[in-house]
Amino acid sequence: MPSPAAGRPARADARKNQDALLAAARTVFARSGVDAPAREIAAEGGVGVGTLYRNFPTRSDLVAAVFTTEIDATAAAAAEFLATEAPGAALEHWIARFTRFVATKQGLSAALRSGDPAFDALPGYFAEKLGPAMRSLLDAAEASGDVRPGVDPLDLLQAVGDLSHRAPSADGSPNAMVRLLLDGLRTREADAATQRPASS
Amino acid sequence: MPSPAAGRPARADARKNQDALLAAARTVFARSGVDAPAREIAAEGGVGVGTLYRNFPTRSDLVAAVFTTEIDATAAAAAEFLATEAPGAALEHWIARFTRFVATKQGLSAALRSGDPAFDALPGYFAEKLGPAMRSLLDAAEASGDVRPGVDPLDLLQAVGDLSHRAPSADGSPNAMVRLLLDGLRTREADAATQRPASS
Amino acid sequence: MPSPAAGRPARADARKNQDALLAAARTVFARSGVDAPAREIAAEGGVGVGTLYRNFPTRSDLVAAVFTTEIDATAAAAAEFLATEAPGAALEHWIARFTRFVATKQGLSAALRSGDPAFDALPGYFAEKLGPAMRSLLDAAEASGDVRPGVDPLDLLQAVGDLSHRAPSADGSPNAMVRLLLDGLRTREADAATQRPASS
Amino acid sequence: MPSPAAGRPARADARKNQDALLAAARTVFARSGVDAPAREIAAEGGVGVGTLYRNFPTRSDLVAAVFTTEIDATAAAAAEFLATEAPGAALEHWIARFTRFVATKQGLSAALRSGDPAFDALPGYFAEKLGPAMRSLLDAAEASGDVRPGVDPLDLLQAVGDLSHRAPSADGSPNAMVRLLLDGLRTREADAATQRPASS
DNA sequence: AATGAATGAGACTTCATTCAT
DNA sequence: GATGAATGAAGTCTCATTCAT
Incomplete structure (x- = not known):
């Protein structure tokens, strides 16, 4: 064990608890909503309620932390997808991921x-x-011609988020309305063809 | 069974309370969500909690009743708008109203x-x-050429509903994303021009 | 219909309600105990709670009335049994009936x-x-030699009552401990024979 | 897992509360019956209702615990009485004690x-x-000739219990009917004489 | 620092009782 | 007189939060 830099072990412990609580909260929020009992979250994290309160004095602190954490992870995934997939696929996959985050x-x-003021910074973040x-x-x-230009990223994000709201969605893919929206996002090559013919 | 022709006497009062409770619930649900304390709803309706429980034994009964009532009112508004406004305006106004209902x-x-089984019938209704x-x-x-054909009413309703979800919206008009959606609904005269560069 | 004596019909009605309530109370007390909800009793009697309260302002009034009524009926049964059965059987049947009353x-x-002062008179009655x-x-x-002499009737009644307390008893016959007590009551002809032989 | 040998610290307190609640319940049950308000029991024990519910989630848990506890104490008293008193007195005293337990x-x-399934095990216990x-x-x-043989202990216990049921009994001694029963339990020297007319 | 026991406010729900019709 | 709707007190139970160990 080549102890890295003589850090104080207490810190490591504290950090570990924080992470465990974050993960637990993520799980519990998904299962029972953000109003789930504090005890349920502490139990899921394998710590006492006291520890939960020490690390996250108010529920909103915890909610904000989870939210922030997941935003970070989701944002990071974008670069990863871009690096390993074709642009169209990357976009699609990432939206699916975002959708699950919202759901x-x-x-x-x-x-x-x-x-609650604890949430004030969240939209900005x-x-x-x-x-x-x-x-x-x-x-x-x-650039690759997969989607038409002129779409505002935040508007799209908000719309997708709202449409994902009620959709736990079976296999993890976005629900029907989101797919509809995304279809509308694609370039209109084929679309135009569909629209031009003799209308009924 | 004495007086045969006499109607049920106390009913008038009971009905009044029921209406008061429905109105109160509508108000409170909008203010504090459907999980608002029963006492708050009763107080808003000017009755005791007991009366609330007598008329709506479970919270879902009340929720379902409010929902049903508002669906009826919203549906009725459609005919009214159609009778007094131009088709395009009627549609727009009605959607704005629907949007407020959802919000x-x-x-x-x-x-x-x-x-909760009390809600089973609601989507159908x-x-x-x-x-x-x-x-x-x-x-x-x-018919009046205001919107393009081929839109499924329920799909549209659902989408508008989802997009309205988080938007109490300042002046009562639909939020940005809904407007976006509605813009997309209009006939594509201009739209087509934009999309089909070389139409010649 | 040879109207008996031009009585006021209202009286008959009042009496009918009273009887219905008494019968209902008897039923409900047996089913749910003397603390059963007033509404349950009123419903069982086919009247409104208001009527229950008019006839029996307090719960104890009703309890006392039922108790009194049943005491009367039970007492009356004694003469009836005596008139139609042998003394031993009459006693046995009557005790079984008393047992059911208690249960x-x-x-x-x-x-x-x-x-509660409403009950003060009951033990005396x-x-x-x-x-x-x-x-x-x-x-x-x-007199017929079925039971030994020297038993105080009220003591016996009380003992039987207490022993019957916890025994809804399958077929309506007294429970084991009551039977034991009654066995002890019989004349000891056979008893002596049973007791004399070689003790273990 | 830090200090290995250290016992569980907070336990002492928890145990103390549990005992306090048990004692409180015993007192309150005697005073107001097993349906006494939870708050009354908690108050008597000097704890909050929450503590009551933590230690005894349902009322039947508490009832069963009190019952069990008292059965243990009552059973233990038998050996104690036997060790310090003559058999006849020990029996008498113990029954008096049992009588108070039941009352x-x-x-x-x-x-x-x-x-309630929580009570299923009680009769067996x-x-x-x-x-x-x-x-x-x-x-x-x-053995000492104080009582006649052939009495089933559980039958006797049940009978005494039922007869004690309604008798808080002034000075703590069994009520009249129980005494009657116990008299019948004593050896029949005199009794036998009475019963076997021609013994010669 | 962590733990989990204790606390008690507050939500839910049931009924006894009153009273307008 | 009868009815049953309304009331609200009272009891149950669940957590959020504090704090001794």
Whole structure:
């Protein structure tokens, strides 16, 4: 064991608990919504409620932390997909991932609107992190001709988010309305053909 | 059985309370979500909790009643608008109204998914009442050339509903994404021009 | 219809309700104990709660009335049995009947001890009515040699009552401990024979 | 897992509360019956309702615990009495004690019959613990000639229990009917004379 | 620092009782 | 007089949160 840099072990422990709680909260929020009992989250994380309260004094702190964490992870996935897939596929996959992220947040949008100051920074964080991520995917897809230009990344994100809201969606793929929206996003080569013929 | 022809006396009062409770629930649901304390609803309606429980034994009974009532009112508005406005305006106004109805239902979609059997009939009722209403508005608007044909009323309703979800919207008009969706609904005269560069 | 004596019909109605309530209370007390909801009793009697309260302002009034009524009926049965059966059988049948009366009064003894003044007269009424009834049955049975003499009727009644307390008893016959007590009551002809032989 | 040898710290407190609640329940059950408000029991024990619910999630858990505890204490008293008193006195005292235990259980027999599965094991526990205790006392008393042989301990226990049911009994001694029963239990020297007319 | 026991506010629900019709 | 709707007190139970160990 080549102890790296004589760090204080207590820190490691604290960090471990924080991570465990974050993961637990993610799980529980998805299962029972953001109003799930604190005890359920602590139990899922394998710690006592006291520890939960020490690390996240208020529920909104925890919610915000989970939200932030997931935004980070989701944003990071964009670069990863772009690096390993064709632009169209990357965009599609990433939206599917974003969709699952949203679906996981039972009751979050209601919480956001609650006026709790702990949430004030969240929309900004969302825009700051996911806006550029979406932008990069759209740029690539526009360049490759997969989607038409002129779409605002945040508008799209919001729309997809809203449409994903009620859809736990069987296999993890976006629900019908999202697919509809995405279809509309593609370039209109074929679309035009569909629309031109003799209308009924 | 004394006086044969006499109607049921106390009924008038009971009915009044029921209406008061329905109105109160509508108000409170919009303000605090469908999970608002029973006492708050009773107080808003100016009755005791006991009365609330007598008239609506379970919370889902009340939710379902409010939902049903509003669906009826919303559906009825369609005919009214059609009779007094031009097709395009009628459609637009009605959707704005529908949008407000949805925005009022904080947490309803989550409740719907709760599996409570009291909600089983609701989606069907929604489709049965609002489908034809939307259909009639779309027909008129299509006939007058305001919107393009081929739109499924229920799909549209669902999409608008989902997009309205998080938007109490300042002045009562639909939010940006809904407007976007509605723009897409209009006839593509201009749209087509934009998309088909060389139409010659 | 030879109207008997031009009585006021209202009276008949009132009496009918009272009887219906008494019967209903008997049924419900047996089913759910003397603390059963007032509404359940009113419903069983086919009247509104208001009528219940008009006829029996307090629960104890009703309990006392039922109790009194049944004491009367039980006392009356003694003479009837004596007139139609042999003394031993009459005694036995009557005790079985008394046993059922007691078993029917779930929680009555607790209520009796509650200190409610409405119950003050009950023990006296019990003694006054059932004491003589039991006395007459015992006298006959003693005379016929079926039971040994020297048993106090009220003591016996109380003991049987207490022992019947926890025994809904399958077919309506007294439970094991009561039977034991009654066995002890019989003349010891056979008993002596049983006891004399070689003790273990 | 830090300090290995250290016991569980907070346990002492928890145990103390549990005991306090058990004692409180015993007191309150005796005073107000087994249906006494949860809050009353918690208050008597000097704890919050939450603690009551934590330690005894359902009322039947508490009832069963009190019952079990008292059965244990009552059973233990048998050996104690046997060791310090003459067999006849030990039996008498123990029955008096048992009588008080039963008198304390206002409404318990009704609860037992409620069908709550939490009570299923109680009759068995009663028999298992008190049967042998009574047996040992009877054996000693039979050997010393104080009581006649052939009495089933559980039958006797049940009979005494039922007869004690309604008798809080002034000075703590069994009520009249129980005394009657116990008189019948004593050896029949005199009794036999009375019963066997021509013994010669 | 972590733990989980204790607390008690507050939500739910049931009924006894009153009273307008 | 009868009815049953309304009331609200009272009891149950569930957590969020604190705090001793």
